Amino acid sequence: MMKLLPILLCVLLCNLPLAIGENAKPNILFIAIDDLNDYISPLDNQAGVKTPNFDRLARRSVTFANAHCAAPVCHASRVSMMTGVHPVTSGLYNNLFKAHGPRWRHESPALTDAVVLSQHFRNHGYHAAGGGKIFHTLQWTPGDSQNDPDAWDDYRGDPLDPISADWPRPKRIPDAKAGLTPGRPLGGRYQLFGAKPLQVPDEQTGDHMVVDWAAEQLAAKRDKPLFLAVGLFRPHIPFEVPQKYFDMHPLKDVTLPTVLDNDLDDARVPERQSWHRWVVKNKQWRKFMQGYLASISYTDHQLGRLLDALDASPIKDNTIVVLWSDHGFHIGEKDNWEKFCLWDQTTRVPLFIHVPEQVAGGGSPDGQSTRQPATLTDIYPTLCELAGLPIPPQCDGESLVPQIKDPSQPRNRLSLTSYAFGDAAVPSHAVSDPRYRLIRYDDGFEELYDLKTDPHEFTNLATDPAMAQIKARLAQGFPQQVAPRRRIPLDSPYNRKP
Ligand SMILES: [Ca+2]
Ligand SMILES: [Ca+2]
Numbered sequence: 001m002m003k004l005l006p007i008l009l010c011v012l013l014c015n016l017p018l019a020i021g022e023n024a025k026p027n028i029l030f031i032a033i034d035d036l037n038d039y040i041s042p043l044d045n046q047a048g049v050k051t052p053n054f055d056r057l058a059r060r061s062v063t064f065a066n067a068h069c070a071a072p073v074c075h076a077s078r079v080s081m082m083t084g085v086h087p088v089t090s091g092l093y094n095n096l097f098k099a100h101g102p103r104w105r106h107e108s109p110a111l112t113d114a115v116v117l118s119q120h121f122r123n124h125g126y127h128a129a130g131g132g133k134i135f136h137t138l139q140w141t142p143g144d145s146q147n148d149p150d151a152w153d154d155y156r157g158d159p160l161d162p163i164s165a166d167w168p169r170p171k172r173i174p175d176a177k178a179g180l181t182p183g184r185p186l187g188g189r190y191q192l193f194g195a196k197p198l199q200v201p202d203e204q205t206g207d208h209m210v211v212d213w214a215a216e217q218l219a220a221k222r223d224k225p226l227f228l229a230v231g232l233f234r235p236h237i238p239f240e241v242p243q244k245y246f247d248m249h250p251l252k253d254v255t256l257p258t259v260l261d262n263d264l265d266d267a268r269v270p271e272r273q274s275w276h277r278w279v280v281k282n283k284q285w286r287k288f289m290q291g292y293l294a295s296i297s298y299t300d301h302q303l304g305r306l307l308d309a310l311d312a313s314p315i316k317d318n319t320i321v322v323l324w325s326d327h328g329f330h331i332g333e334k335d336n337w338e339k340f341c342l343w344d345q346t347t348r349v350p351l352f353i354h355v356p357e358q359v360a361g362g363g364s365p366d367g368q369s370t371r372q373p374a375t376l377t378d379i380y381p382t383l384c385e386l387a388g389l390p391i392p393p394q395c396d397g398e399s400l401v402p403q404i405k406d407p408s409q410p411r412n413r414l415s416l417t418s419y420a421f422g423d424a425a426v427p428s429h430a431v432s433d434p435r436y437r438l439i440r441y442d443d444g445f446e447e448l449y450d451l452k453t454d455p456h457e458f459t460n461l462a463t464d465p466a467m468a469q470i471k472a473r474l475a476q477g478f479p480q481q482v483a484p485r486r487r488i489p490l491d492s493p494y495n496r497k498p
Helices: 004-023 052-059 074-083 117-123 206-219 243-247 273-281 285-311 376-387 401-405 465-475
Strands: 027-033 062-064 127-132 226-232 319-325 351-354 415-419 428-432 436-440 446-450
Touching: 027 285, 027 376, 052 285, 052 351, 062 401, 074 117, 074 376, 117 127, 117 226, 117 376, 127 206, 206 226, 206 285, 226 285, 243 285, 273 285, 285 319, 319 376, 351 376, 376 401, 436 465, 446 465
Parallel strands: 027 226, 027 319, 127 226
Antiparallel strands: 062 351, 319 351, 415 428, 428 436, 436 446
8 A cells, every 4th residue: 555655646646737727727829910911811812822721720710800900000009909908098099110118108198007918917827928029020120129028927039129130131132233213112221112032941030930939838838827929020021931932922823902993083092102103113013912922821831830839739728819910901902002091901900719618618619700890909808808817997998708609799899990190190090890891081081881892992982871871870989089199208218229
């Protein structure tokens, strides 16, 4: 018996983690993608790109097919996502550059004491690790970062310079030598607006390294639940990924977006129309579409590696997965490039959420899709509810758990995206219900689209008397009061020294 005792003890103790695990908090895998639009195959896929790993994620999640960023720019979108505070509360509608640290706490009084999502999970017993681009930072501005290092237990590399070292710039080709007229947008020193195959293996690219790091985090044994944030930088410009991803999209097979002559006659002209003129004049449209598609295929590959790592990890059955992009993207739709507008194409984002079976009284009905409207500020309260955490009072959003459990469950809430155009002191707004989209600009001009019959937003119905009731209903989703547009606080200690 004395000899058996250690064996018995071991049997008992070895079974303990399983017993604890059954009641443990779920882990969170939080995947942020930069500038990814609805071209992926589980969404509209107008460009025809095959994204097998996004399909794989869609089969194991609920797809929010009508999800929108809170602001159509990196910085404002990401801060609102990570704090749950909508731009109409914070006044952060735009990108604000040259920060080294969480300057957003000084950019808006509504954000001074906001608890970052990862910090909130830490405060409730989680280990929070982050890597890549979560808060705003760019490939070509080393040290320009709005990350909050104090919100994490662990951040890959330098938390205030998380991606630039992994994405070195290729050699510059003068525009004249490349056969281009001068005046390339974002030309100058770095030629950021372009597409170029990289002659390096995947292993030498930034997102590959971030996924390698994430795989180690997923595999590690811990005594705490994990909140793991993984930020992939592609398909953000420049469209530079290894050659093999360009080879997947031969130029002759590349389709351009569907466009309509005189489309802008009944719509606000985008600020980036000059970019479009340059692209068309220089016959770069197909080439840039190829570069964006190649970048999406590269991202799809990295997502596949990340899902493989999750499936091989000890936490595969107890991990909530959320994947989102910070806003949509234009490749010449409506003469626009990138973002900075309020059309559906600009603000609609991929959003997939998987909840495991044992969490919150039953998992997500995976493989289903919903057009119930969502705003990315809804994610913070959603994750709190799923993990059984209190929802901080700062949160403006509303939990998506009812739609995760039953994707057909109606939502009494429209999506809301806000943006300040040009130098406007007041923001413009856009709302969506499952079918219609209404935009009201700073000068009172309105656009209304029926996305069921007009998915490309060609016909503005705002002045159609037959649509008056629908328009009035949607207009109720516009905020009554909004915070004034915030600018760079000149006295913040987080201002980057020149
Ligand atoms: Ca972005
Ligand atoms: Ca039009």
